[in-house]
Amino acid sequence: MAITTMVGARIHRREDPRLVRGHGRYADDFVRPHTAYMAVVRSPHAHARIRSIDPGDAMKAPGVEAVLTAADYKKVIAGAMPVAPAFVAEKKQTPERFPIAEGESCYQGEPVAVVIADTKYHAADAAELVVVDWEPLPAVMDLEKALEDGSPTAHDGAPDNVGWDLTYSADADAAFAEADVVVKQRILQQRLAPTPMEPRGVLAEWHDADQTMTMWVSSQNPHFIRLFIGGALGIPENRFRVISPDVGGGFGSKISPYPEDYLVPATSKLLGRPIKWIETRTENLQNATHGRGQVFDVEIAGKRDGQLLGLKITQYLDIGAYMGTFSAFQACACLLPGAYVWKQVASRTVGILTNKVPTDPYRGAGRPEATHLVERMVDMFCAEIGMDPAAVRRKNFITEFPHTSPFALVYDSGNYDGSLSKALELVGYEQFRRDQEAARASGKYLGIGISTWIEICGFGPSAGTAPATGGLALTESAHVRVFPTGSVNVYVGTHSHGQGHDTTFPQIVADALGVPYDAVELRHGDTAEGPAFGYGTYGSRSLAVGGMAVLKASQKIHEKAKKIAAHMFEAAEEDIVNDQGHFYVKGSPENRKAFGEVAFAAYGAGLPEGMELGLEAVAYFDPPNFVWPFGAHICVVEVDPETGGVEMLRYVAVDDCGNVINPMIVEGQIQGGIVQGIAQALFEEVVYAEDGTLRTGTLLDYSVPTANEIPTLTLDRTVTPTPTNELGVKGIGEAGTIAASAAVINAICDALAPLGIQHVDMPASPDRLWKQIQEAKA
Numbered sequence: 001m002a003i004t005t006m007v008g009a010r011i012h013r014r015e016d017p018r019l020v021r022g023h024g025r026y027a028d029d030f031v032r033p034h035t036a037y038m039a040v041v042r043s044p045h046a047h048a049r050i051r052s053i054d055p056g057d058a059m060k061a062p063g064v065e066a067v068l069t070a071a072d073y074k075k076v077i078a079g080a081m082p083v084a085p086a087f088v089a090e091k092k093q094t095p096e097r098f099p100i101a102e103g104e105s106c107y108q109g110e111p112v113a114v115v116i117a118d119t120k121y122h123a124a125d126a127a128e129l130v131v132v133d134w135e136p137l138p139a140v141m142d143l144e145k146a147l148e149d150g151s152p153t154a155h156d157g158a159p160d161n162v163g164w165d166l167t168y169s170a171d172a173d174a175a176f177a178e179a180d181v182v183v184k185q186r187i188l189q190q191r192l193a194p195t196p197m198e199p200r201g202v203l204a205e206w207h208d209a210d211q212t213m214t215m216w217v218s219s220q221n222p223h224f225i226r227l228f229i230g231g232a233l234g235i236p237e238n239r240f241r242v243i244s245p246d247v248g249g250g251f252g253s254k255i256s257p258y259p260e261d262y263l264v265p266a267t268s269k270l271l272g273r274p275i276k277w278i279e280t281r282t283e284n285l286q287n288a289t290h291g292r293g294q295v296f297d298v299e300i301a302g303k304r305d306g307q308l309l310g311l312k313i314t315q316y317l318d319i320g321a322y323m324g325t326f327s328a329f330q331a332c333a334c335l336l337p338g339a340y341v342w343k344q345v346a347s348r349t350v351g352i353l354t355n356k357v358p359t360d361p362y363r364g365a366g367r368p369e370a371t372h373l374v375e376r377m378v379d380m381f382c383a384e385i386g387m388d389p390a391a392v393r394r395k396n397f398i399t400e401f402p403h404t405s406p407f408a409l410v411y412d413s414g415n416y417d418g419s420l421s422k423a424l425e426l427v428g429y430e431q432f433r434r435d436q437e438a439a440r441a442s443g444k445y446l447g448i449g450i451s452t453w454i455e456i457c458g459f460g461p462s463a464g465t466a467p468a469t470g471g472l473a474l475t476e477s478a479h480v481r482v483f484p485t486g487s488v489n490v491y492v493g494t495h496s497h498g499q500g501h502d503t504t505f506p507q508i509v510a511d512a513l514g515v516p517y518d519a520v521e522l523r524h525g526d527t528a529e530g531p532a533f534g535y536g537t538y539g540s541r542s543l544a545v546g547g548m549a550v551l552k553a554s555q556k557i558h559e560k561a562k563k564i565a566a567h568m569f570e571a572a573e574e575d576i577v578n579d580q581g582h583f584y585v586k587g588s589p590e591n592r593k594a595f596g597e598v599a600f601a602a603y604g605a606g607l608p609e610g611m612e613l614g615l616e617a618v619a620y621f622d623p624p625n626f627v628w629p630f631g632a633h634i635c636v637v638e639v640d641p642e643t644g645g646v647e648m649l650r651y652v653a654v655d656d657c658g659n660v661i662n663p664m665i666v667e668g669q670i671q672g673g674i675v676q677g678i679a680q681a682l683f684e685e686v687v688y689a690e691d692g693t694l695r696t697g698t699l700l701d702y703s704v705p706t707a708n709e710i711p712t713l714t715l716d717r718t719v720t721p722t723p724t725n726e727l728g729v730k731g732i733g734e735a736g737t738i739a740a741s742a743a744v745i746n747a748i749c750d751a752l753a754p755l756g757i758q759h760v761d762m763p764a765s766p767d768r769l770w771k772q773i774q775e776a777k778a
């Protein structure tokens with residue numbers, strides 16, 4: 001094995017200079033000759049019958065080439081948009097979705113027609129001239145009302161609004177029977193808009209002569225797009241090239257295929273010219289899938305000495321108008337036990353159809369929700385029995401690994417007490433408690449909140465994922481290609497859109513091949529290059545699964561290169577040393593051959609007898625298990641009882657993702673994740689009016705926090721490698737988001753405890769807190 005130098009190095013992201021100087025190339029930067037532009041005519045109603053669609057004056061407007069509706073697209077798009085069965089195949093009666101509505105529209109913003117024109121401005125203007133004869137229908141907007149007998153249904157004629165109703169485990173009675181204390185709480189998870197910096201966008205070019213499609217799309221997984229859209233349009237993979245160039249963030253919202261991903265290439269096929277559509281910010285807030293949107297009824301049971309016994313959870317999940325491709329992955333049962341030992345955990349999930357845009361995975365997808373409710377309930381239990389939240393956590397932590405959870409999942413490795421201890425020390429917990437007492441005496445509302453989060457990620461073993469995805473066994477692939485003079489390209493099936501893979505994956509290759517880091521380039525996002533299939537980036541899987549494929553392909557090459565070097569030196573293979581781009585025989589470092597010389601030999605004469613020419617390798621990796629990172633986040637706040645304002649005084653996070661390839665990138669991921677968790681805790685919420693009109697359709701109404709609202713974060717880590725993969729790495733891309741909301745809300749509840757306030761829902765905005773404080777005082 002080469003001498004390790006790059007793995008673990010804190011080096012700057014090599015992609016940043018290009019991106020921050022404006023040299024990124026996003027979907028909208030690609031230009032094809034004779035392109036026409038698409039604008040989408042969308043439903044203004046939450047729920048309505050479409051009596052007729054009349055192009056009206058749109059066809060007479062300047063530059064307009066076509067007005068198209070479902071009838072046109074039915075000629076080129078076959079079948080419905082895909083839905084992964086996930087865990088809810090038992091009851092799936094959600095109506096199938098065609099990319100453009102016909103007869104009935106089921107959420108505000110649903111596409112009902114498109115206008116194609118010579119410029120995007122002409123297309124947008126003409127879209128306003130299309131006349132749709134609507135018959136508004138009752139809208140289903142509230143989860144509880146949706147389940148009432150006689151409720152209107154989100155789809156005309158549907159039997160009810162239940163998309164799924166699944167009980168994972170019904171029984172927690174024995175645990176509850178033993179309990180001294182039971183605490184019940186309803187916990188809300190508001191709808192969130194993922195809000196990537198770059199909205200969605202598609203450019204597609206159909207070549208009729210050779211029957212090929214090229215599509216540029218802002219997506220987290222171009223191979224999925226090729227699979228789904230190619231299938232629907234009847235274009236085989238070898239004639240369908242999908243390019244996800246630079247992508248300005250996705251946070252889960254660019255995993256599933258969208259209506260426009262079908263409509264743009266289908267229009268190109270229909271009209272025989274390239275078509276482009278770029279989403280506006282308002283379209284993004286209205287039509288990109290939302291996250292969360294859930295209500296939980298939870299009960300926790302335990303002993304007065306702090307022992308936790310049981311949890312009962314019912315999750316009501318707002319599916320929106322249609323099942324998103326991966327919406328059922330938000331059913332969060334697998335993480336409900338959190339970091340603790342329980343006697344029993346009972347869990348039921350109900351997916352409910354409403355007349356809102358569908359929900360789908362958003363950073364963490366199911367895991368922030370589970371963490372928030374477990375961590376909240378543990379704190380409520382502590383308040384009830386009058387014990388310290390840190391002490392109760394310590395008393396109940398899982399300490400032996402591998403650990404099999406009540407849902408038969410195997411936690412790989414952990415040291416939960418280790419990360420909590422470090423975080424408590426960093427925040428000065430004991431001292432804080434003393435300060436808090438003094439502050440309370442002087443009428444100040446200081447609070448501290450702990451979140452000891454865990455996560456299941458690294459999706460994922462084919463055995464575990466294939467049944468849930470309908471056959472897409474989430475393995476990963478890599479193709480490493482060494483050119484004759486020794487430079488290296490790595491092609492992967494994952495997609496980096498902010499996670500720094502261009503830096504971290506070459507760090508792995510540099511070590512594995514013993515070549516300089518600068519000799520290695522990462523390529524991703526183009527289905528015409530690299531392995532036949534890749535599964536993309538989400539579920540913090542890229543390193544633990546994709547990085548392993550990269551390592552394995554590199555190892556194949558290294559093995560071969562070493563054999564060639566041994567042959568060139570006429571030495572035994574085991575005596576060959578490989579370091580920083582050179583091979584030499586043990587003990588004779590002065591007589592060395594550059595990696596490039598060996599690579600050159602691989603493509604020419606003089607190879608060992610019987611050895612195949614070339615120096616490239618493909619590898620696939622199917623992990624034996626998921627990986628389970630963990631950590632402890634602690635937040636300190638002061639709440640102003642006069643205004644309900646929350647000032648975040650400190651935020652400490654000690655996380656553990658096993659071995660680390662690049663600490664700087666890991667910290668960046670955690671930092672971004674925490675900010676999204678804080679955003680949910682304090683600021684963001686998608687709000688619909690009762691009639692189904694979106695009220696948060698601009699960034700003035702949907703309040704994404706800026707650096708001004710976020711305190712300095714104190715980050716540290718512990719290192720507990722996973723036995724699941726050779727690198728010993730676990731995922732970190734979602735950790736901050738999973739952990740943060742519970743830490744913040746626990747801190748606020750702790751601050752307001754003297755007023756008798758036990759629980760606060762999100763976002764804990766000043767108006768919500770002020771009202772709660774007023775009620776408590778009254």
Ligand code: MCN
Binds near residue numbers: 666
């Ligand atoms: N890493 C490391 N050592 C570890 C773990 C990770 O050096 N032990 C590095 C990896 O090599 C990679 C990065 O950290 O460069 C994140 O790796 P990983 O945890 O494998 O997560 P993914 O790359 O699969 O990213 C997915 C994750 C998800 S699910 C969402 S959502 C998300 C996120 O990443 N969306 C993001 N981070 C985002 N960051 C940005 N800027 N934009 C998004 O849309």
